Amino acid sequence: MHDSYELQQEAVSETEIYDAIILGAGVSGLVAASVLLRQNNERIAVVDEYAHIGGNHIDWSTNGFTFDVGSLIFQDDSPLLKHFPELLEHYIHIQPTWGRLNPQGKVTRYPISVADDILRAGPIEICRIAFSVIHARIRQRPLRNARDFAAFWIGAYLLRRSGLKNYMARFYGMPPEHIDLELAEKRMMWIKEHSSLRSLVRKMTQKKPPHMKNKQLARPKAGYAALYEPAKCGLAEKGVTFRLGTFISKVVKNDDHFIVIPTEGRKIASRRMISTVPINITHRLCGLEQDKPLQTITLISLYFSFAGDRGFAQSILYNFSYEAAWKRLTIYSDFYGRTDGREYFAVEVVSNDTIASIELAEAEFRAHVARNNIFDGDLRLEGGQILENAYPIYTHGAPAEADRQIERLKQFGIESFGRHGAFNYQPTARVSTLEAERALGYRHPEPADNPADRDQHDKRLELIPM
Numbered sequence: 143m144h145d146s147y148e149l150q151q152e153a154v155s156e157t158e159i160y161d162a163i164i165l166g167a168g169v170s171g172l173v174a175a176s177v178l179l180r181q182n183n184e185r186i187a188v189v190d191e192y193a194h195i196g197g198n199h200i201d202w203s204t205n206g207f208t209f210d211v212g213s214l215i216f217q218d219d220s221p222l223l224k225h226f227p228e229l230l231e232h233y234i235h236i237q238p239t240w241g242r243l244n245p246q247g248k249v250t251r252y253p254i255s256v257a258d259d260i261l262r263a264g265p266i267e268i269c270r271i272a273f274s275v276i277h278a279r280i281r282q283r284p285l286r287n288a289r290d291f292a293a294f295w296i297g298a299y300l301l302r303r304s305g306l307k308n309y310m311a312r313f314y315g316m317p318p319e320h321i322d323l324e325l326a327e328k329r330m331m332w333i334k335e336h337s338s339l340r341s342l343v344r345k346m347t348q349k350k351p352p353h354m355k356n357k358q359l360a361r362p363k364a365g366y367a368a369l370y371e372p373a374k375c376g377l378a379e380k381g382v383t384f385r386l387g388t389f390i391s392k393v394v395k396n397d398d399h400f401i402v403i404p405t406e407g408r409k410i411a412s413r414r415m416i417s418t419v420p421i422n423i424t425h426r427l428c429g430l431e432q433d434k435p436l437q438t439i440t441l442i443s444l445y446f447s448f449a450g451d452r453g454f455a456q457s458i459l460y461n462f463s464y465e466a467a468w469k470r471l472t473i474y475s476d477f478y479g480r481t482d483g484r485e486y487f488a489v490e491v492v493s494n495d496t497i498a499s500i501e502l503a504e505a506e507f508r509a510h511v512a513r514n515n516i517f518d519g520d521l522r523l524e525g526g527q528i529l530e531n532a533y534p535i536y537t538h539g540a541p542a543e544a545d546r547q548i549e550r551l552k553q554f555g556i557e558s559f560g561r562h563g564a565f566n567y568q569p570t571a572r573v574s575t576l577e578a579e580r581a582l583g584y585r586h587p588e589p590a591d592n593p594a595d596r597d598q599h600d601k602r603l604e605l606i607p608m
């Protein structure tokens with residue numbers, strides 16, 4: 143009989159050996175592969191259970207309509223393009239506009255409209271808003287959670303009246319009272335920006351939002367495969383092996399080697415293991431005990447086509463009303479053109495205890511938009527998808543617990559980063575790229591962007607989509 147050590151020795155001799163193995167072929171995994179090549183690694187394996195690269199950049203097409211699981215907008219100054227310049231020619235240029243459905247049933251400016259949410263509310267409401275802000279600034283200390291943070295800046299009254307509190311609950315997957323303050327401070331600085339006196343004055347005097355220097359881009363109509371295939375070929379030519387559609391049964395550590403054992407096909411091994419997959423999954427694959435699993439959002443995407451009067455002009459609409467689980471919708475036909483005269487769009491719904499299926503999400507969405515007089519006409523569901531582990535839920539103490547678990551993986555020898563690997567809500571591919579570079583200690587040799595531009599860009603990111 144073999145003992146387990148002998149079995150593991152045998153396993154090493156049967157396997158393909160790499161300089162590094164990367165779990166996950168999303169933006170973080172692809173950037174990691176590019177960085178490792180630049181750091182003189184020659185043989186790298188990227189393993190993903192999806193059959194495609196690009197991770198949760200997932201499109202879905204039918205009958206000439208083309209949708210995505212989320213509203214995915216990119217920029218031509220993204221650091222991702224320093225790794226994969228070949229992507230640039232495949233994007234299409236778009237001019238997205240953002241709006242929000244407020245609790246009063248009006249489509250107005252995102253994320254807050256001074257005119258509609260404050261000035262047009264009437265003198266009594268304006269006084270209540272003002273008293274609430276003054277009260278918050280004087281009394282609202284200490285700040286304990288995301289709700290306190292938002293209330294401190296705009297007052298509890300406007301927080302509710304504007305629908306921001308309901309939107310936060312939708313976005314976070316639970317009431318903002320239960321959301322860790324750290325996330326609010328990291329990801330919601332736009333509230334502070336929008337509610338400073340200087341910003342309010344600027345809003346009241348300016349007609350147009352600040353001009354963006356960079357170009358906004360979307361994937362080609364043909365889908366993400368057409369965008370990412372050139373990057374995959376480029377990496378493969380330089381020594382990266384892709385093991386896509388591969389389900390991992392476990393990861394074994396044998397002295398200084400990690401052995402990845404797939405349910406089918408050859409095992410692979412390396413001294414270096416990088417993980418960009420959810421922390422819960424890495425623990426399970428490695429057989430490590432996890433006291434507290436980290437919670438993540440399950441996202442339901444509804445894909446509709448439509449003929450009729452849509453009732454708003456913006457290409458992206460956020461739901462700030464008091465009702466319904468849908469969070470945001472994106473009109474893809476604004477970017478790619480109508481199909482057979484029909485507009486088409488995707489709706490993101492954060493799954494919860496009552497809305498946990500495509501059917502229930504559709505029924506609730508239809509009833510809600512009918513009540514608010516948007517999409518007056520023929521609304522047809524073309525399909526839908528459910529995405530688990532869309533992004534982290536930051537309940538109290540979750541970021542600190544995630545840090546402990548990442549440290550534990552590090553002690554075990556695994557470098558874990560990325561949206562899921564770091565349990566870090568990375569809003570854009572740009573942020574994922576920068577975080578992957580930072581985790582691997584990489585700096586581009588080319589002259590850096592003008593730091594002032596970069597600051598400006600990062601600020602804008604916090605002011606635009608969540």
Ligand SMILES: Cc1cc2nc3c(=O)[nH]c(=O)nc-3n(C[C@H](O)[C@H](O)[C@H](O)COP(=O)(O)OP(=O)(O)OC[C@H]3O[C@@H](n4cnc5c(N)ncnc54)[C@H](O)[C@@H]3O)c2cc1C
Pocket residue numbers: 165166167168169170171189190191192196197198199211212213214215216388389390418419420423441532533559560561562563568569570571572574
């Ligand atoms: C709904 C949505 C909307 C977004 N909107 C925008 C936007 O408008 N603009 C923008 O720039 N960014 C947007 N992003 C964010 C951006 O895309 C992310 O920051 C980035 O894609 C994160 O990349 P990642 O590689 O860290 O994670 P992911 O893309 O999630 O990749 C993780 C990979 O791990 C794999 N994996 C998981 N478990 C296993 C396993 N057991 N074995 C093997 N592989 C496994 C998954 O299959 C996946 O490929 C959006 C993301 C989402 C989900």
